[in-house]
């Protein structure tokens with residue numbers, strides 16, 4: 001939000017006063033005229049709230065407010081033009097204009113009312129941006145418009161019924177749509193097996209769909225069918241007979257047809273009815289990509305604006321108006337088709353990389369929005385936990401003022417238990433705010449789990465913050481902060497116990513904000529590998545072989561009886577090697593969640609064997625040997641099963657290690673750590689952290705360390721190194 005040079009009458013802070021913008025009627029090409037009006041929320045004023053991004057502050061033009069010109073960004077002006085009626089006054093709440101940005105106290109007070117402002121709005125209109133149609137319509141033609149053409153898409157009231165069982169034929173039509181709901185429900189009851197069984201993907205989607213009486217919206221269905229026809233028509237636009245405007249409009253329709261199909265539970269593969277390079281298909285994906293690359297999706301602030309309203313939120317993308325829920329559903333459900341389930345996996349694998357990238361880019365922010373909405377409505381969390389959850393979810397979002405990454409979420413915390421009284425305060429510095437919430441989180445959770453992440457050190461505020469305070473900025477690797485959290489709780493390197501609680505304090509003797517923790521030095525890191533990044537130039541087998549060399553564990557020529565000394569009882573070093581490469585964990589997909597979710601478990605001996613088997617299979621393939629493997633039931637493992645073992649091993653390896661390094665310590669521990677790890681860093685266990693930490697000596701002070709990140713050290717992950725009753729080796733260490 002940026003300051004607009006305008007005189008504001010101060011608002012009365014004590015009667016829920018807000019300002020509303022009255023957008024005066026005008027024809028399309030007229031300049032924007034408005035009036036400001038002060039009202040009290042207590043009087044239930046009628047207004048719509050606008051959700052938009054301020055946009056490039058260099059690109060400004062004047063609008064008229066109360067007869068005087070005020071500078072507004074081109075993006076805001078574009079939004080107002082799309083919202084303006086040629087007949088009626090539109091009453092809107094627009095943050096940058098309705099709040100006096102130059103008055104920190106007013107800002108603090110109004111931001112504190114955001115939740116109420118958005119919840120009380122009749123409608124919330126999200127302006128995503130312009131698609132480019134206006135550039136293709138001559139100005140003389142636009143000059144004739146009272147209002148611009150508008151296209152609406154609707155969200156059908158279908159119901160996707162999650163089922164852990166293959167839908168039975170009874171009660172379902174050939175598209176997997178439920179004909180008779182009661183009959184269908186009865187058919188489900190026949191099953192007693194609670195486990196997940198893969199659906200017969202050739203015949204059915206992964207869930208059953210219930211369509212409303214009267215079917216789907218006719219206008220939309222017609223546009224969907226036309227999109228299919230364009231894909232199948234080999235001659236369609238091959239000679240470029242379409243005008244650029246018509247082509248863009250067709251592509252827009254194609255993009256929304258895909259969203260429509262997906263949100264109604266249809267498979268991704270059924271959206272594509274022609275060749276993968278048909279202009280209709282690729283054009284639709286281009287629009288999808290353009291839509292999702294609009295800055296609205298990357299700003300932290302607008303999240304609450306889309307989530308808070310009680311009613312449907314409408315998205316405006318150029319001349320198209322669509323319920324936000326339609327976009328959200330379609331993207332959120334998408335990974336289920338290509339990632340979790342098998343239904344569209346083959347189709348997905350056949351897509352060119354560029355098309356996969358577009359669809360993934362579309363799935364990410366939409367899924368995130370949907371996920372947050374679901375969590376807020378279904379999970380009851382304490383306020384500080386919810387703040388941590390939301391900050392983790394919005395790590396990739398941007399805010400011009402880093403404090404807004406936090407303040408923009410406060411409106412979403414209003415229904416939580418145990419309020420922390422955290423309020424927007426623009427007189428508090430970014431550093432003090434981030435330290436304050438980090439301390440609240442550690443004290444609340446009695447854990448140092450906020451230290452476990454793969455945060456990029458490139459965040460602009462990282463250099464201002466102590467190493468133990470998260471910047472809540474982007475992370476690297478494919479593990480989400482939640483997955484990291486889930487992986488760390490599988491360990492007990494040094495858990496707090498009721499008689500060994502965390503008493504965290506900040507020390508200011510040598511550094512301004514040192515966090516005092518209890519720790520125990522384990523060993524110094526004496527050798528590291530390069531960071532593990534997936535590259536087509538190195539095969540998985542080569543990677544495993546070079547790690548064997550690094551750890552000096554050669555499964556072919558090495559001593560087969562060598563033992564790893566840090567486990568009790570000592571285990572064969574080849575098993576320790578495999579466990580280190582897995583961080584002793586394997587993944588599984590849980591269908592307890594709407595879209596299927598990856599969960600992690602500790603590796604069993606069988607998992608370790610499978611990992612080693614993968615290496616043997618790859619080795620045999622390389623030297624051209626036939627590796628005959630007899631399964632417990634006496635049958636021989638076929639090539640497909642072997643490929644599965646290899647794929648599983650690889651996936652587990654990447655979950656554990658993407659972007660990270662392996663290390664060895666002076667005493668010979670095998671381990672892995674963040675990619676910033678250097679030789680000379682130290683492995684520690686710290687009270688309150690379930691996994692070891694990699695720490696680095698600070699410039700000054702014997703007991704001062706910088707946090708490098710969390711680590712895996714084989715043989716000390718289950719409390720083996722915890723100081724005993726004699727408290728040997730335990731000491732205070734200061735994280736700076």
Ligand SMILES: [Zn+2]
Pocket residue numbers: 013014109
């Ligand atoms: Zn007040």
Ligand SMILES: [Zn+2]
Pocket residue numbers: 266267268269336337338343344
């Ligand atoms: Zn599918």
